[in-house]
Amino acid sequence: MKEDYKKTDDGYEYKYPRAAITTDCVIFGFDGRYLNILLVERGIEPFKGSWALPGGFLKMDERVEECAFRELKEETSLEPEQIEQFGVFSSLDRDPRGRVVTVAFYALVKRTHVIGGDDANDARWFPIEDLPPLAFDHKEIIDEAMLALKRDLHHQPIGFMLLDEQFSMPELQRLYEAILGRHFDRRNFQKKMMASGIVTPTVYSESTGHRPSKLFTFNPLEYKKMKEENTNGKEF
Amino acid sequence: MKEDYKKTDDGYEYKYPRAAITTDCVIFGFDGRYLNILLVERGIEPFKGSWALPGGFLKMDERVEECAFRELKEETSLEPEQIEQFGVFSSLDRDPRGRVVTVAFYALVKRTHVIGGDDANDARWFPIEDLPPLAFDHKEIIDEAMLALKRDLHHQPIGFMLLDEQFSMPELQRLYEAILGRHFDRRNFQKKMMASGIVTPTVYSESTGHRPSKLFTFNPLEYKKMKEENTNGKEF
DNA sequence: CCTTAATTGTGTAATTATGACGCAAAACTA
DNA sequence: TAGTTTTGCGTCATAATTACACAATTAAGG
Numbered sequence: 001m002k003e004d005y006k007k008t009d010d011g012y013e014y015k016y017p018r019a020a021i022t023t024d025c026v027i028f029g030f031d032g033r034y035l036n037i038l039l040v041e042r043g044i045e046p047f048k049g050s051w052a053l054p055g056g057f058l059k060m061d062e063r064v065e066e067c068a069f070r071e072l073k074e075e076t077s078l079e080p081e082q083i084e085q086f087g088v089f090s091s092l093d094r095d096p097r098g099r100v101v102t103v104a105f106y107a108l109v110k111r112t113h114v115i116g117g118d119d120a121n122d123a124r125w126f127p128i129e130d131l132p133p134l135a136f137d138h139k140e141i142i143d144e145a146m147l148a149l150k151r152d153l154h155h156q157p158i159g160f161m162l163l164d165e166q167f168s169m170p171e172l173q174r175l176y177e178a179i180l181g182r183h184f185d186r187r188n189f190q191k192k193m194m195a196s197g198i199v200t201p202t203v204y205s206e207s208t209g210h211r212p213s214k215l216f217t218f219n220p221l222e223y224k225k226m227k228e229e230n231t232n233g234k235e236f
Numbered sequence: 237m238k239e240d241y242k243k244t245d246d247g248y249e250y251k252y253p254r255a256a257i258t259t260d261c262v263i264f265g266f267d268g269r270y271l272n273i274l275l276v277e278r279g280i281e282p283f284k285g286s287w288a289l290p291g292g293f294l295k296m297d298e299r300v301e302e303c304a305f306r307e308l309k310e311e312t313s314l315e316p317e318q319i320e321q322f323g324v325f326s327s328l329d330r331d332p333r334g335r336v337v338t339v340a341f342y343a344l345v346k347r348t349h350v351i352g353g354d355d356a357n358d359a360r361w362f363p364i365e366d367l368p369p370l371a372f373d374h375k376e377i378i379d380e381a382m383l384a385l386k387r388d389l390h391h392q393p394i395g396f397m398l399l400d401e402q403f404s405m406p407e408l409q410r411l412y413e414a415i416l417g418r419h420f421d422r423r424n425f426q427k428k429m430m431a432s433g434i435v436t437p438t439v440y441s442e443s444t445g446h447r448p449s450k451l452f453t454f455n456p457l458e459y460k461k462m463k464e465e466n467t468n469g470k471e472f
Numbered sequence: 473c474c475t476t477a478a479t480t481g482t483g484t485a486a487t488t489a490t491g492a493c494g495c496a497a498a499a500c501t502a
Numbered sequence: 503t504a505g506t507t508t509t510g511c512g513t514c515a516t517a518a519t520t521a522c523a524c525a526a527t528t529a530a531g532g
Contacts, residue, residue: 004256004334005253006247008244011242011250011251011252012249012251012252012253013246013247013249013250014249014250014254015246015247015248016248019254019296020240021255021257058326060253060335063327064324085324088339090294090299090301092297092298097240098240098241099296101294103324151391169480169481170480185520185521186481187482187483187522188519188521190482191519192518208528208529209478209479209530210477210479210480211478211481211526211527211528212479212480212527212528213480213481214481404509406508421492423510423512424490426510428490446499446506446509447497447498447507447509447510448499448508448509449510450510
């Protein structure tokens with residue numbers, strides 16, 4: 001590759017000005033009732049002490065997806081199976097440090113895998129309906145992530161990344177309701193899920209304060225099939 | 237805004253190396269039978285003489301959307317109503333000039349608005365099934381654009397941007413078939429379109445080589461409603 | 473031990489959407 | 503006037519969606 005910069009004593013010199021590139025991750029978790037988002041407390045200026053999305057600057061030897069993974073691991077020690085790119089944010093004044101363009105991703109993780117803030121900064125889950133004031137334009141990014149998630153829920157089997165290996169039908173339904181923001185009829189919901197073939201009953205039950213619910217697992221074969229056919233318009 | 241660079245005699249100096257940012261546009265057009273893509277012939281190295289997507293480098297006073305619009309106008313004199321961002325491409329070796337990250341958009345334009353190549357380079361429509369060899373990773377970008385278009389066709393009333401004000405039902409159907417790559421039954425297709433409320437018949441007819449077809453327009457009210465509700469999962 | 477509260481499992485009927493298909497009508501050609 | 507092409511309009515069977523009701527299981531309280 002031809003060198004497109006000149007190394008100087010103080011840094012790197014380019015013929016034309018360049019914006020910096022960052023990645024930011026909206027991490028969704030589910031606590032059984034509400035959708036949550038993982039935020040980190042900023043340890044440095046700007047917005048020191050504010051809550052923000054995990055993310056950081058792109059290095060020269062990585063793609064944006066790799067950058068998002070790396071930053072996420074560094075700041076939250078999370079390593080999600082999959083991340084989904086959903087938008088680029090490039091307003092001129094979105095970062096007080098200068099011109100920064102960010103590529104935004106979302107990912108889904110099980111809430112049981114909680115965080116040990118690897119960096120100095122704290123990391124915490126916040127319910128989506130009750131977020132603290134956020135740094136930069138991160139509120140706007142989260143709003144877009146929600147739209148992307150709603151859109152993708154029907155075409156990708158992402159719901160299962162948020163639940164444990166085994167889950168009850170009411171749990172799954174609450175998840176769908178939390179994401180889509182609307183209510184479903186219990187009976188019709190179960191019927192549709194069963195008909196789609198992505199869940200299989202595992203006959204086991206658990207003991208709770210009321211009638212125990214049957215537990216399900218998702219069907220990895222159907223899971224894979226849907227991932228490949230996600231443009232076929234089949235809803236589930 | 238705090239300055240994040242140092243102006244030198246030869247250019248702009250940054251503490252850490254930075255990738256350059258470009259935008260690229262996949263412009264779809266419809267000739268009544270096939271889906272087409274607008275390509276420009278590169279006038280300079282690298283890939284001089286090759287066909288490529290219109291696009292170029294981000295300036296410091298514009299957002300990526302504005303960059304895409306500007307480059308598109310400069311290179312093809314097109315000014316589409318709307319562009320849709322669908323992906324970021326950041327492979328390390330995708331551009332021989334160095335590290336370049338591109339933000340990709342697609343847009344839909346009526347084929348009647350043809351091009352006067354404003355720049356030195358030529359600009360031409362190519363049927364999607366018969367593209368020439370392309371510069372950079374532009375083939376991959378086009379493939380992704382097709383997937384995004386297929387996905388969005390059901391949730392956004394984009395089909396109408398590709399057709400004239402008035403269009404016959406067979407024309408609309410051919411467009412859907414060209415995009416989705418599958419066949420529909422004439423009668424069911426019309427039934428569904430009418431039921432969705434986005435088309436209104438305009439009783440007029442035209443004179444052709446066979447039975448004249450009724451002409452339709454799209455319904456701007458439904459159009460607007462759908463744009464707002466595009467996450468509700470209603471298909472059309 | 474029986475009742476109540478909470479929650480889950482299961483079934484059925486009405487409505488709506490989808491997919492397959494047939495036939496007649498309008499323009500052009502011969 | 504007959505043949506060809508292409509369109510308009512309709513019907514029927516099947517599949518998907520929605521609305522709705524009652525019985526079963528556990529824990530808690532008298």
